[in-house]
Amino acid sequence: MSNLPNPKEFKSFELQLCKVVKFDNSTNENKKEILLRVYNAMNKNIVNPSSIYNILNKRFLDTIDETIQQKVIKKYLRNDTVNNSPSIILENERNTLQAISIHKAKDGTKWKKITGSNTKYVHYRISNFIVFVAYGMGEMLTLELLGLSYILFQSDRITNTLETNTQWNEEVRPKLKNKLLVMLLDNDVSCLSTIQNLNENLKGVVKMCLPIQMIDLITTSAFFNDIENRASQQAREIWKSRQIIDEKYDFKDFVLNEYNPENVKDIVMKTIENKIKGIL
């Protein structure tokens, strides 16, 4: 065995794997530079607080405390003068820039990501027992303003690859232990597919994954004042079955269309309660 090293020395041998060679190192660096450049430029622009009305309407925002609005605007909102649109920036806990999304780009695309954005980044605020899943920037902003805990998927596709998402596995998943995860589902097939992905990934971690569809929120809202439960279960079912909801109707749409926006938080909690009891 003269060509082979002494196997007795293997026990004390410490494995060191070398770094992966990234062949498109320069391309990755350029993308990050672009993102940083755009971020620095946006930071110099004055943010008009009323630009948030482009994303959420005044009726809803009037129900939110002014201090909270200012805090959210300062943290997330920037003014993109190139596209003449508000933008949302996402930074992680260490204040490292992760993504910039333009509300409405010049070409008409909504929530367009700036080159170099980390689209797999899962933004979160987890401080309560109930944690909501936000499926978009508008929903994230709404939940922030309502003071609710959430995790944000910038796109539904992220849930397909959660197992290999380092940030999800190291940062977010451990924080969801024993929480009640409430999925505020958009009214489309792609969003519905995230239910299974999340159920599988969070099995044994969360207390429960509770899917809530927009029709559930709308139904709770319709019977919200029926505190004494005068409307029978059958009547509620019939009412529910007659509702037609647009495809892509999402939580933000519900909030903006809700007749009494100050009740939004209570409607959401009531829906969760009814879902768990099996009433909805």
Place this chain on the structure above:
Amino acid sequence: MIVDTRGILPKHTTTSNNNSYENINELKNKINNILTRETIASIIVFMGEEINRNYRFRDNPSMSISRECLIHDFGSSGFSGDIYSYIQETKSVSFVEAVKFVAECLGVRL
């Protein structure tokens, strides 16, 4: 015509040789039970190669260690085999020596 071949023809593999072949295979099977991708990477790096965190050989990125603990080169050499055949090929040793080397590294005995 019956030819008496006793004492003329060489003695073929005896029972003891058969036993050593079986022993080596038994040793190999014992080793395989504890072999992981990381262990194989450790042995290969211990032998002087460099492997990256994606289990690819640094000097030959088309060569890698698969999850099934096999080594494949999808490039020019086309090598494909387990750790023992890799050691045999690169260090010009026999199969028995390769298995014994891995066993000694990992502290596996019959």
